[in-house]
Amino acid sequence: MTALRKIFARWLPVYAGLYIVFLYLPVVFLPIFSLNTAVTPKFPLEGLTLKWYEELPNTPALLDAAWNSLVVGIAAAILSTVLGICAARAITRYRFPGRRTINGLIMAPLVLPEIIVAVSMLLVILQMGLDLSLMTVVLGHVLVCIPYSLTVLTSGFEGFDRSLEEASADLGETAFGTFRRVTLPMVTPAIISSLLVSFTISLDEFIMAFFLTGTKPTLPIYIWGQLRFAAKLPGVLALGTLLLVGSFLLLTIAELLRRRAARRSQNTGGAFA
Amino acid sequence: MTAAAEGSPPLALGRRRRSSLLQTEPAQGFALISPTFLYALVLLVVPILVVVAHSFWTQNYLTIDRSFTLENYRVALTEPIYRDLLMRSLWISLLVSFFTVVMAYPIAYFISFHGGQHKGLWLFLITIPFWTSYLLRVMSWRVILGYNGVLNSGLMGLGFISEPSTALLYNTSAVVITLTHAWAAFAILPIFVSLEKVDRSLIEAATDLGDGPLRRFLRITLPLSSPGVIAALLIVMIPTVGDFVTPRLVGGKDGVMIANAIQAQFSKAANWPLGAALSVTTMVIVTAMAAAAVLIIRSAARLAR
Numbered sequence: 274m275t276a277l278r279k280i281f282a283r284w285l286p287v288y289a290g291l292y293i294v295f296l297y298l299p300v301v302f303l304p305i306f307s308l309n310t311a312v313t314p315k316f317p318l319e320g321l322t323l324k325w326y327e328e329l330p331n332t333p334a335l336l337d338a339a340w341n342s343l344v345v346g347i348a349a350a351i352l353s354t355v356l357g358i359c360a361a362r363a364i365t366r367y368r369f370p371g372r373r374t375i376n377g378l379i380m381a382p383l384v385l386p387e388i389i390v391a392v393s394m395l396l397v398i399l400q401m402g403l404d405l406s407l408m409t410v411v412l413g414h415v416l417v418c419i420p421y422s423l424t425v426l427t428s429g430f431e432g433f434d435r436s437l438e439e440a441s442a443d444l445g446e447t448a449f450g451t452f453r454r455v456t457l458p459m460v461t462p463a464i465i466s467s468l469l470v471s472f473t474i475s476l477d478e479f480i481m482a483f484f485l486t487g488t489k490p491t492l493p494i495y496i497w498g499q500l501r502f503a504a505k506l507p508g509v510l511a512l513g514t515l516l517l518v519g520s521f522l523l524l525t526i527a528e529l530l531r532r533r534a535a536r537r538s539q540n541t542g543g544a545f546a
Numbered sequence: 547m548t549a550a551a552e553g554s555p556p557l558a559l560g561r562r563r564r565s566s567l568l569q570t571e572p573a574q575g576f577a578l579i580s581p582t583f584l585y586a587l588v589l590l591v592v593p594i595l596v597v598v599a600h601s602f603w604t605q606n607y608l609t610i611d612r613s614f615t616l617e618n619y620r621v622a623l624t625e626p627i628y629r630d631l632l633m634r635s636l637w638i639s640l641l642v643s644f645f646t647v648v649m650a651y652p653i654a655y656f657i658s659f660h661g662g663q664h665k666g667l668w669l670f671l672i673t674i675p676f677w678t679s680y681l682l683r684v685m686s687w688r689v690i691l692g693y694n695g696v697l698n699s700g701l702m703g704l705g706f707i708s709e710p711s712t713a714l715l716y717n718t719s720a721v722v723i724t725l726t727h728a729w730a731a732f733a734i735l736p737i738f739v740s741l742e743k744v745d746r747s748l749i750e751a752a753t754d755l756g757d758g759p760l761r762r763f764l765r766i767t768l769p770l771s772s773p774g775v776i777a778a779l780l781i782v783m784i785p786t787v788g789d790f791v792t793p794r795l796v797g798g799k800d801g802v803m804i805a806n807a808i809q810a811q812f813s814k815a816a817n818w819p820l821g822a823a824l825s826v827t828t829m830v831i832v833t834a835m836a837a838a839a840v841l842i843i844r845s846a847a848r849l850a851r
Binding site: 285286288289292293295296297298299300302303306313314315356357359360362363364366367368369370371372375378379381382383384385386387388389390392393394395396397400412413415416419423473477479480484493496497500506509510513516517520521524528532 | 571572573574575576578579580581582583585586587589590591592593594596597600649652653655656657660666670671672673674675677678679680681682683685686687689690694695696699727730780781784785786787788789790791795805808809812818821822825828829832
């Protein structure tokens, strides 16, 4: 049995290492081939170049798509965070009948095939005679982002010491004053984290945008169009690398803030208890 | 101060002052959650009901005939093309969820039991690749698995094969590999959470009572982490069946899935009722399959104890 344990203890870290390689394998090839002179992505590299990056700002269609994605992302992030705050606050602060069912419904887009959610929304929007536009993409993205916002916000709101708010109320603050001066400062990191996470999701989301966009493409739709042309691949890889770096930075900030929020609400609670 | 505040029921003051029904705690909670609830209701539940309704209607060119019919379901379930696509999609999503969970479990176990101080860092490391654009990850697999791809040139460079293999790309296994990669983080996180909840003193007790590591794992850790395994399975299996990007980019002719057919009905072919019936059929069958998998895991966990 000790032999078995030894094998197990030795192989588990090795397996973990291999798994990480598997996870990062497709990610590392984006930057590598985006620097390649040749159009076809294969080894050995022909030579290193930055020309694919230099071409990016000179592609008007790309800039339009990037602008559209930015607008959609910001709108979706704000809306889903606001709706997420309402739900997270209600779930962590109040007990009411149907709480679990409602929570389940709000989280449902996470476990539904995205194509079915997208197609259903498309049917309703077309039936109502509305035009497809960036606005409809925002509506779809908010639906997809809310579960993530809710998760981030709930973890930020949990462990939040309710007695602080009660103390503030006892000391004569109005409900709004308590919210602004006690609640808000404690939950701000979680809110910013939720904004960043939903923005990143919206920026990368393809299926909803594919069905719900009108004539204006978002970045993933633009990339989808480019994938048909083999010659455009290095440019797409360069764009992908930039998006990867951007997402990585945003998410690192989000993660640091979420941790700070979790630590802060625990610490403050601890100091008072 | 805290003790006093904890002793008095929350909002007791407010409740005494305004005793109207709307000011009770449940009502306030409900009012607060209602915007989000309504959003999900109007943009998720209503649309899905509309799809279900459409699946019983027929389409005459541009108008929808609203008389009740089961014709769409007959087509969806008996036409060989849709039946085959559906069977293949279910098979792929079963394979993907199986491999994803089996590959993810040791990692979740490793992080939870041997992660030490760096658990957060490990989890972060695992979630990063998942934030890369989904399209580009699939594209990257095409680059890796392709005829002139990284894997082929690597294998040739090492002398394992003399000419590029075509067996890697444009088939079902390419779809399975790509999707297993795409859903990894979704499987690791729930399993990790449930492993974190496993009471370590139970494992110590089993050791004290003479159980070896394998027996201990099979009788305590694995059954107690089954909720995480179930969550991971559901989170992977159900959405996977509706993927149409991966089959389109790496699946080739043999990797086409039901979502590609649904997408075609809602764009080029423009037969909404048939598309709706295909969607509903897929949803119902994949849910049944997931429920069966959950039941099997639950009873296995119960037997193990």
